[in-house]
Amino acid sequence: MSNLKLIIKREFIARVRNKTFVVMTFLSPLIMVAMVSLIAWLATLNNDEVRKVVFFDETGLFKKDFKDSDAIDYLDYSHLSLNDAKDSVVLKKLDGLLYIPKSSMSNQQNSSIQFYSDEAPSISILNTIEEIITTKLTNQNFIEKGLDIEAIENSKAKVEIRLENFSGEKTSKMSSYIKMIFGGAAGYFLMMFIIIYGNMVMRSVIEEKSNRIIEIIISSVKPLQLMMGKILGTSFAGILQFTIWVILGGVLMFIAGLFIDLDLDPDNMQEALKLLEKKQGGIVANATEILFELKKLPLLTLLISFLIYFIGGYFLYSSIYAAIGAAVDSETDSQQFMLPIILPLMLGIYVGFFSVIENPHGTVATVFSMIPLTSPIVMLMRIPFGVHWWEVLISMLLLIGSIIFITWLAGRIYRVGILMYGKKPTYKELFKWMKY
Amino acid sequence: MANLLEVQQATKRFGTFTALNNVSIQVPKGSIFGLLGPNGAGKTTLIRIINQITLPDEGSVLLDNEPLQLHHVKDIGYLPEERGLYKSMKVGEQALYLAQLKGLSKREAKERLKYWFDKFDITHWWDKKIQELSKGMAQKVQFIVTVLHRPKLLIFDEPFSGFDPINANVIKDEILQLREEGATVIFSTHRMESVEELCDHIALIHKSKKILEGKVTDIKKAYKTNTFEVGLLADNSIQVYAELQDKFKVIPADFKTIDDQLKMKITLDDNLSSNELLQYLSNKGQIMRFNEVIPGVNEIFIKTITDNE
Numbered sequence: 065m066s067n068l069k070l071i072i073k074r075e076f077i078a079r080v081r082n083k084t085f086v087v088m089t090f091l092s093p094l095i096m097v098a099m100v101s102l103i104a105w106l107a108t109l110n111n112d113e114v115r116k117v118v119f120f121d122e123t124g125l126f127k128k129d130f131k132d133s134d135a136i137d138y139l140d141y142s143h144l145s146l147n148d149a150k151d152s153v154v155l156k157k158l159d160g161l162l163y164i165p166k167s168s169m170s171n172q173q174n175s176s177i178q179f180y181s182d183e184a185p186s187i188s189i190l191n192t193i194e195e196i197i198t199t200k201l202t203n204q205n206f207i208e209k210g211l212d213i214e215a216i217e218n219s220k221a222k223v224e225i226r227l228e229n230f231s232g233e234k235t236s237k238m239s240s241y242i243k244m245i246f247g248g249a250a251g252y253f254l255m256m257f258i259i260i261y262g263n264m265v266m267r268s269v270i271e272e273k274s275n276r277i278i279e280i281i282i283s284s285v286k287p288l289q290l291m292m293g294k295i296l297g298t299s300f301a302g303i304l305q306f307t308i309w310v311i312l313g314g315v316l317m318f319i320a321g322l323f324i325d326l327d328l329d330p331d332n333m334q335e336a337l338k339l340l341e342k343k344q345g346g347i348v349a350n351a352t353e354i355l356f357e358l359k360k361l362p363l364l365t366l367l368i369s370f371l372i373y374f375i376g377g378y379f380l381y382s383s384i385y386a387a388i389g390a391a392v393d394s395e396t397d398s399q400q401f402m403l404p405i406i407l408p409l410m411l412g413i414y415v416g417f418f419s420v421i422e423n424p425h426g427t428v429a430t431v432f433s434m435i436p437l438t439s440p441i442v443m444l445m446r447i448p449f450g451v452h453w454w455e456v457l458i459s460m461l462l463l464i465g466s467i468i469f470i471t472w473l474a475g476r477i478y479r480v481g482i483l484m485y486g487k488k489p490t491y492k493e494l495f496k497w498m499k500y
Numbered sequence: 501m502a503n504l505l506e507v508q509q510a511t512k513r514f515g516t517f518t519a520l521n522n523v524s525i526q527v528p529k530g531s532i533f534g535l536l537g538p539n540g541a542g543k544t545t546l547i548r549i550i551n552q553i554t555l556p557d558e559g560s561v562l563l564d565n566e567p568l569q570l571h572h573v574k575d576i577g578y579l580p581e582e583r584g585l586y587k588s589m590k591v592g593e594q595a596l597y598l599a600q601l602k603g604l605s606k607r608e609a610k611e612r613l614k615y616w617f618d619k620f621d622i623t624h625w626w627d628k629k630i631q632e633l634s635k636g637m638a639q640k641v642q643f644i645v646t647v648l649h650r651p652k653l654l655i656f657d658e659p660f661s662g663f664d665p666i667n668a669n670v671i672k673d674e675i676l677q678l679r680e681e682g683a684t685v686i687f688s689t690h691r692m693e694s695v696e697e698l699c700d701h702i703a704l705i706h707k708s709k710k711i712l713e714g715k716v717t718d719i720k721k722a723y724k725t726n727t728f729e730v731g732l733l734a735d736n737s738i739q740v741y742a743e744l745q746d747k748f749k750v751i752p753a754d755f756k757t758i759d760d761q762l763k764m765k766i767t768l769d770d771n772l773s774s775n776e777l778l779q780y781l782s783n784k785g786q787i788m789r790f791n792e793v794i795p796g797v798n799e800i801f802i803k804t805i806t807d808n809e
Contacts, residue, residue: 070600078589276584280645283551283578284601286570483553485582496515 067285068293075297079264080304089305093313101320115189119162120149126164129200136189150180160185162193239361240449244421246361247445250370251416254377254441255409261302261378262385262405266398268294269389269482278482287479288471295382361448369447369456376463377440380470381405387474390481391489391497400488412441424449434459436466473498503562504529504653504684505550510559512545519545520556521708527653527686527701532679534699534716535688536801541705543688544581547655550686551578563653574603577651581658581688583642585630592626595645602649609648616644620670635662643671647678654678655686660694672698692798702797704804712804716797723795723803727767728774729753731789732781737762740784747780761788 079085118139119130130138139158141149146163153161160181167176177197179185206213269291272278281290388401415438419428424446433443433451439459447456480497481489489497505527512520520542527533537543548554550561552568561568563575585594592613599609617623620640630638639662647654656675660668675698679685687699695702702719704712712719730753734740741762744750749767757763762785768777774792781787795803 067601070597074597078586082588271586275587276582277586279553279580279582280578280584280598280642281601282553283576283580284573284598483548499515 068289068296071285071290071293072297072300075268075294076300078268079298079301085301085305089308090312093309093316096313097316097320100317101323115159115185117160117162117189117193118149118153118158119164120144120146121164122166123164125204126197126200129196133192136192153180154182164197243361243448246366246448247420248417250374250444251413251441254374254444255413257302257306257374258378258381258409261298262382264302265295265298265382266385266389267395268298269386269478270392270395270398273390273482273485274393282482287482288475291383291386291475291478294386295379298382299378366447370444372460373440373444373463376460376467380436380440380463380467381409383467383471383474387477387481387494390478391484391494392481393485393488397488401491408435408437409441412438416442416445420445420449425451430455434462436463439463502529503527504564505686506562506565507546507550508560508562510546510549510556510561512542512549512554512556518708520549522559523705523708523710524559525703525710525713527684529684530679530682531701532675532685532687532699534695534702534797535686535705536695536702536797537705538805542708543705544657546705547578547580547657547686547688550653550655551576574649575652576655577602577646577649577653578655579642579646579657579659581661583639585638585641587631588629590626591628591630591633591641594630595641595648598645599648602651604649612648613644616648620644636664636667639663640667643674647674647683651683653684653686655688657688658690659687660689660691692796692801695797699797704801706805706808711808712800719800720794723800724792725767725795726770726772727765727793728777729755729763729765729789729791729793730781730787731755731757731761731763732785733759733788734762734785737785743784748777755789757788759788765793 114137115135116137116139118141119126121127121140121142124142127140127142130140132138141152141161144152150161152158160179163178163180165176165178179190179193203213206216272281285293384405388398388405391401392398412432415428415432419426419432420442423429429442429446432438433446433455439462443451443456443459476498477494481494503526505525507523507525510520510523511518523542523546525533525535525546535543535546545554549556550568552570552573563572566572589597595613596606596609599613600606604612614623617626622637622640625633625637625641630641633641643659646656654675659671659675663671672694675685675687687695689695699716701715702713703710732740741750741764744764744766751765753763753765755763766777768774774790778787778790781790
């Protein structure tokens with residue numbers, strides 16, 4: 065067996081046998097699913113609580129409009145005086161008092177309506193109430209101006225722009241959302257992978273250093289070979305762990321879904337969808353449309369570019385991690401060198417989530433999808449939106465070039481660093497090591 | 501005798517600091533070669549160059565008359581001063597891994613490890629983790645791993661540190677045995693008594709430069725000063741001492757005796773032989789002790805270093 069294979073094998077086995085690794089592999093999906101279930105369960109708990117809201121309506125217009133819903137029960141206290149109404153709300157521990165004074169009528173800008181309560185009401189309750197009043201008052205204004213409400217209602221236009229590119233491919237807003245989710249998930253996934261397994265590479269380098277076995281090893285193999293073996297071995301362990309997470313997480317999620325069955329109930333689902341549709345203007349479509357849009361995505365291209373950027377990004381960062389591990393004596397000392405890793409990663413994610421989603425082909429997104437340290441994340445997010453092949457090519461060439469350069473540089477730091485004990489190096493010293 | 505290893509004018513700089521300045525050494529085949537020098541003299545850098553861990557800025561290294569190449573790592577066994585093993589890996593697995601890195605097949609490595617583990621009576625350690633072993637025990641495993649691939653050249657940096665006297669002796673005998681079997685040994689240590697005992701060649705490095713190299717016997721011949729240690733039973737020792745002081749360079753000496761002797765060290769001029777001194781002394785009293793003072797490696801070490809300050 066070649067030395068590189070031996071090193072990869074040892075690293076892989078060392079990672080996989082590690083107790084923390086084993087525990088995390090099987091515990092993480094459990095914790096994740098438990099948390100998601102808990103949140104879902106808590107959400108239903110919260111929804112079950114019905115708020116009791118008292119209204120004091122001086123205009124006498126709204127009696128019929130405040131209808132009890134799942135979330136709010138309305139009580140009409142208009143027959144009392146305002147002070148009595150307030151007192152009894154406090155006394156009966158009701159959730160709030162809505163005061164609609166006479167003066168609120170027929171004003172277009174209306175801020176005289178008040179809501180009294182001990183605790184500030186939730187936004188959703190306020191929105192519901194505001195909507196009811198707004199509709200009513202608007203209609204009232206229409207009537208006063210002698211307009212036919214039904215005619216207005218009927219003449220309201222509903223517009224949904226269909227998107228089509230010049231080669232005749234039809235797209236919709238739906239597909240934009242799917243692309244966003246695709247790109248976002250891929251970018252986020254890559255960042256997580258880099259942070260988790262890059263750190264593992266670093267720890268493994270530090271371990272060899274602090275165990276003082278390093279000199280024995282590098283009297284047999286080249287330092288660069290050792291570094292590569294570490295990065296590869298750890299990444300295989302990482303891929304194994306991620307695969308287990310995905311499978312186990314999926315199975316557990318399915319099981320949890322069976323038990324909680326809150327969202328999987330078709331009636332509820334339909335209702336929730338409708339609600340969402342109403343709120344967001346037809347974004348949420350049915351499953352067939354999603355499937356249809358998914359099929360239209362260039363899945364093979366996505367997969368290939370995902371693999372290239374994923375592997376490239378991981379190699380780029382983990383060789384930096386390895387160099388940092390070689391430069392320090394303990395994990396605590398490594399903090400000072402984390403900035404060059406965390407900064408571009410964060411930048412990539414933020415540019416991705418703000419700039420790419422807003423404008424996938426804008427200058428900011430394009431530039432950051434070219435710069436090697438951010439390109440894996442940003443380009444992964446851009447690709448579902450369709451990027452010119454030459455842009456991808458340039459970005460990949462830059463990435464590959466910088467992988468070679470950074471690995472070489474990291475290898476030089478690594479080579480010197482693993483034999484240095486005792487003092488914490490500075491950036492200046494790292495720079496000097498590159499020249500030894 | 502042919503040289504197994506030749507380092508030719510090796511220079512290594514780290515930035516502005518010169519760790520090794522134009523150092524050449526010749527290590528004869530089958531010798532035990534002591535590499536000596538104070539802390540920070542450059543020994544470790546030299547050893548790392550021989551192991552291809554660091555590359556020299558100038559100069560070259562020949563192993564068996566060939567310039568060093570990657571495949572030569574299989575011909576060298578190195579036990580560094582900073583040594584350790586993977587703490588959470590089992591002894592057997594670890595030894596197998598390290599042996600395979602040196603190019604042994606798994607089967608071969610297993611067989612040889614079994615031989616050595618039997619020899620050191622540590623077979624029951626195979627499935628233990630290193631963190632369960634004591635430091636001395638781990639050192640034994642390291643020693644085995646160093647010699648397992650039967651390298652032509654063995655490099656030991658402070659091999660006895662961490663061993664109790666009994667185990668240090670076991671290791672010393674193994675080193676001598678390996679030499680018998682044809683290995684050449686480079687031996688770096690500060691313990692001069694083991695240099696005295698084991699080495700037939702030495703080189704002394706001080707402040708990045710080699711200041712002394714050669715056969716131990718040759719060096720001792722060069723450093724001896726024609727001085728003799730004398731024990732004399734004389735009736736009037738004070739008078740005899742005074743007379744001797746007139747004729748020779750005499751200083752009092754101290755060694756253990758059962759009777760009251762006149763103890764001294766006498767240094768002769770080059771034109772006088774020991775026989776002439778003996779004749780002279782035999783007239784003065786009864787000679788109880790007469791032997792040549794041969795400088796120890798320790799003295800040579802200290803003298804050379806202080807002369808070079």
